Amino acid sequence: MSREIAILNGTVFDPTNRIFGERMDIFVKDGKIVGSASSKAQRIDASGKVVMPGGVDIHSHIAGSKVNSGRLLRPEDHRKDVEVKTPTTHSGVGYSIPSTYTTGYRYAKMGYTTVFEPATPPLKTRHTHEELDSTPIIDKGCFPLFGNNWFVMEYLRDGKVEECATYVAWMLKALKGYAIKIVDPGGVEVWGWGKFLRHLDEKVTHFNVTPREIIRGLCKVNRLLNLPHPIHVHTNNLGNPGNYTTTIETMDTVRDMANGSKPIVHITHVQFTGFSGSSWLNLGSGAPEIAEYVNKHGHVSVDLGQIIFGDTTTMTADGPFQYFLHMLTDNKWVNMDVEVETGSGIVPFQYKRSNYVNAIQWGIGLELALLIKDPWRVFMTTDHPNGGPFTYYPRVIAWLMSRKARERTLSKINRTARRRLTLPSIDREYTLEEIATITRAAPARSLGLKNKGHFGLGADADIAVYDINPSDMDVLRRKPAKLRRAFGQACYTIKNGAVVVRDGKILKSPFGRTFYVESQTKPEIESNLLRSIETRFRDYYTVGIENYQINESYLRYPAKVRCEAEI
Amino acid sequence: MGLEESTFRDVVCTVCGCCCDHLEVTVKEDTVVKVKNACAMSTSKLLNYMNERIMKPMIRRRGRLSGCSYRDAVDAAAKILLKSRSPLLYGWSLTSCEAVEVGVELAEEVGGFIDNTTSTCHGPTILGVHEIGESSSTLGEVRHRADLIIYWGCNPIHAHPLHMSRYTLLSKGRFRKSRSERTLIVVDVRRTDTAKMADMFIQVEPNKDYELISALRAAVRGDEIEQDEVGGVPTDLIEEVAEMLISCDFGALFFGLGLTMSPGKSENVDAALSLVRDLNSKTKFVIIPMRGHFNVNGANNVMTWMTGYPYAIDFTRGFPYYNPGETSAVDLLARGECDSALIVASDPVSNFPYKATCNLTSIPLITIDPHITPTVLCSDVVFPSALVGIETSGTVYRMDGVPLVARKLVEPPRNIRSDIEILRDILRRYRNLKRLGR
């Protein structure tokens, strides 16, 4: 088969290269975007269709011990959604926690080609890589958890930021991780004793350090290491009424470290920390306040964590929040605390339109997306599967693009919630170029993936072709179901230069690469650090340092991203 | 690996679910000559792994197993699978995750059943988790924090010999430095060697675990217990124990087959999971099953990420279907529903109930195993295989889900392959034969 592809006459959206819906051809050779193709190229007629770079998901729980515990917890989730083996695909199950093969196929069918698992417990990261390597088609990576790590908390308590940076660099290298993830900083360590931590300035028991110091410290570390992605933060107080102030405080606590216009902190699934009010009864949307802050401050980016009405499985490294959710719903509950590092919890959950709190949550996510002006700093996610399964992305796109789609849902939600939301008064409708920004260009840029999310020469040939005629946009906005169908089933998905999906069907399923970063610190600094942690390692962990590290050869297709540390 | 003596440090043990990773193994001339830091079971395995080995592939001809070429064995195995409508692939707890992955692919390809030894040990634990969930942690959390440790229906001194010294009672943690800072309660039907180390031993009458746990749950809730005793345990004592559970800072309950394999299996585990869940409204409490085989947890994990289900998976409909009690190995065999079987690193002929064994030995049987076992002797095709963690590398999951790589220490005997290689070859041959329409 030809290794060249010519996608002809499509309407191309490539916001990175300032291409906003131009009729043009895209050429592919040997897995890369090129300027032209020979006559032997496979020709794809994309006239009357939209061509975008492959989707990039910055935050989706698709692999690792927590995800697998979710699968184990919920046979009832799988029974209602099965995939039969075909000549080109393995069988599997959905629904909210799909099996690994099914995860890869379903992303590819939507035109997504890169997905990051945003919370891996370092000690169990080998498991995460095993699952990522079992997930076909997509490129991927994972963010190790650092916000409750004993070494990190001790370095920062002692003001040893450089040592902390050296340690984090070593960890990312040892674990083949991609970014610094912080979940409920300090709060999960305190949960190790079954206790809760509420304020950014509350000391973590036994560690004499505060969440604020952890966030600031790791933000400095991120900068010292020049990591491609900013610190990725799930704030304290997630799920508590009034927590939007914690979100703003968290963003503001690193403001003085801002570095030009480049975001230095990413607040994830900001919907879950966008609650105003002081109780469940007067809960409201803190989206206008958060959006105002984001609009005024370039050092912040966010992703939505949009909720979808229906059944799903919540899972986070935020053990105390998951326990709270278990007590709230009386649903079954898994907790898994991981020595020295983190925890996690899982609770099945149903978002109901008629439920006041859920309806407010639904509104918060959309208000954030519509009130934040710069699409380069707000990314579309459902925090899969926390807000809902990733397979509902087309629905979120429809809500963002079509006022009519929003009004339809608004008419069915809890009435009090509808009255209290700003959403009904928002007219904004996303354009196709804005959708291309929040679903591929912007997350790729935020991740520092230079060859993803755009069609510049030499970029990875990850491409989605959707059955949308841009000249029909006014019609489509009035028929959101069509819009949903188009984004749910790509006409073509091209991954690394190979056509993997045609008309929503999987043609083949090669395995993608796993990105990880290596920020090399000075060799003598690193060896000093290793000596000092080696002595503590067996005291802290129940495994040896040799068995903790993951060799590059353990990954199927490792893709190292190098950066220069300043230490 | 030459003639020089060389020592491997931080070796992962491949015996029980503790997966201790601090062994020192000395190798000379491709043989293990010395083992340090290991328990007796582990030392014995590492020093005697060459005993009772199968040295070549075998096929049954005219009623007798006789040596054959590897190619012929692969061909015979693939043909058995090709002829059967509902083969069973069973075992998987004493091999690597990588091998299990190929096993699941093979099961899907042949449209059969795949099950691991969970169905005969901690199956009820998993059914309990489906219903209730579990409040758990890694073993290091117990080491650092636990001031109260309970062993219920298990005897780690014999079954998990280093569990106490590495992870619980006798380990040194950040917040618990010594034995005196921890309390041990043992609940069992008899006074085991583990019980002898306990601060409090509670002897429960056989098959009364459910009643005792339920009474404890009531006492933890603060309900009055009407009876004078439950399961042979005086009510005063139950109330005292409940008070200990509530007032500890961090409690850990470990349980074994005494709970999962005594009558009322699932109810027992449900009650234990519920007790621990309830306790979390008063203090911190975790529960961890004492998994037996070194990679039974890995087998559960791989099957779960590939199919959604941890064991007893039915691929006969073209998609994963799961209904333990119906789709688990013993039940399938007892009903005579399988028309061939492939066994990997397990000995069901010695362990399964009579009826299941009878049916298993009456159908074409393929076995992959390093050692001669009764199952091997009943087989129609036999593949000798390399031992994971000694002769070949592979990923294994500790009882608390911590993944580790069990490394290769010595070369396997000549012409002896790993489970992965054998399974891949069978899968490849099966696909070829199918394509050729044979």
Ligand SMILES: [Zn+2]
């Ligand atoms: Zn998340």
